Amino acid sequence: MGLGPPSGIDLIYLKVGADKSTSIDLPIGDDLKLEADADLTVKSWVGGLYGGYAFSESSASKHQFIAGVRYLSMATDLHLEVDGPSGTPLLSRTLSPSVKLWDGVVGIEGHLGLGGRWRLPYHLDVGTGNSDLTYQALAGVAYGFRWGNLSLTYRYLFYDEGDGGMVKDFSLGGPVLGAGFRF
Numbered sequence: 001m002g003l004g005p006p007s008g009i010d011l012i013y014l015k016v017g018a019d020k021s022t023s024i025d026l027p028i029g030d031d032l033k034l035e036a037d038a039d040l041t042v043k044s045w046v047g048g049l050y051g052g053y054a055f056s057e058s059s060a061s062k063h064q065f066i067a068g069v070r071y072l073s074m075a076t077d078l079h080l081e082v083d084g085p086s087g088t089p090l091l092s093r094t095l096s097p098s099v100k101l102w103d104g105v106v107g108i109e110g111h112l113g114l115g116g117r118w119r120l121p122y123h124l125d126v127g128t129g130n131s132d133l134t135y136q137a138l139a140g141v142a143y144g145f146r147w148g149n150l151s152l153t154y155r156y157l158f159y160d161e162g163d164g165g166m167v168k169d170f171s172l173g174g175p176v177l178g179a180g181f182r183f
Contacts, residue, residue, distance in 0.1 A: 008066075008109075008123075010048040012157075014172065017041040026085075034090070035083040044074040046157065046172075050125075052109065060113025065106070070127060070134060072101040072159060074167065099166045101159070103129035105136075117144040121151055132162040138176070148181040 019039040026032040050068035057063070075098040082091040107125025114120060123138040140153025153176045161167040 008048070008050045010046075010050070012044075012046040012172070014044040014046075015041070032085050035087075037081045039079045041077045042074065044072065047071045048105070050105070050109075056110075058113075060115070061111060063108065063110035066109050066125065067104070067106050068125075070103050070105050070136075072099070072103075072131070072134075072167070074099050076166075097166050099161065101130040101134075101161065101167065103127040103131050103134050105134065107136075111142065118142070119144065119149070121153060130161070131159050131165070131167065133160045134158060140176070142180075148179060151178045151180070152176070153178065
């Protein structure tokens with residue numbers, strides 16, 4: 001038991017986008033339409049560095065308190081074009097808001113041994129700083145090898161920057177296939 005090296009370095013890259021084109025019928029005359037095109041792209045990096053203090057450790061299981069920092073960088077690009085009748089450009093706008101958030105986090109992580117090389121890893125943290133609230137939960141199953149382990153987990157990450165911020169009720173969740181290496 002006791003203080004050890006960093007319990008984890010974590011990095012997520014996310015890029016999502018969508019585009020939509022539509023025609024809007026005008027209630028003036030026949031065949032008067034507006035053509036609208038919108039293109040949205042969101043790019044995000046989330047990184048974390050955690051250190052831990054083991055409060056319970058055996059050959060099969062380990063549980064530790066953790067503390068660290070998490071960083072979120074998010075850039076959004078929205079391009080909107082509206083053309084009037086006969087293709088006359090009426091509006092062309094691009095918005096590119098971005099945000100960078102640093103938060104301190106505390107929590108608990110570890111694994112429960114199932115016997116043999118199988119384990120149930122978990123991680124739960126909560127924090128604040130530039131955001132009003134961020135938290136993360138992860139749980140799953142892992143299998144150990146001499147060189148490290150392979151894991152299949154489910155992860156949920158949440159951010160809320162507050163009323164004045166760009167990031168409100170932002171969450172990422174889904175399955176994670178991971179590998180851990182021993183040096």
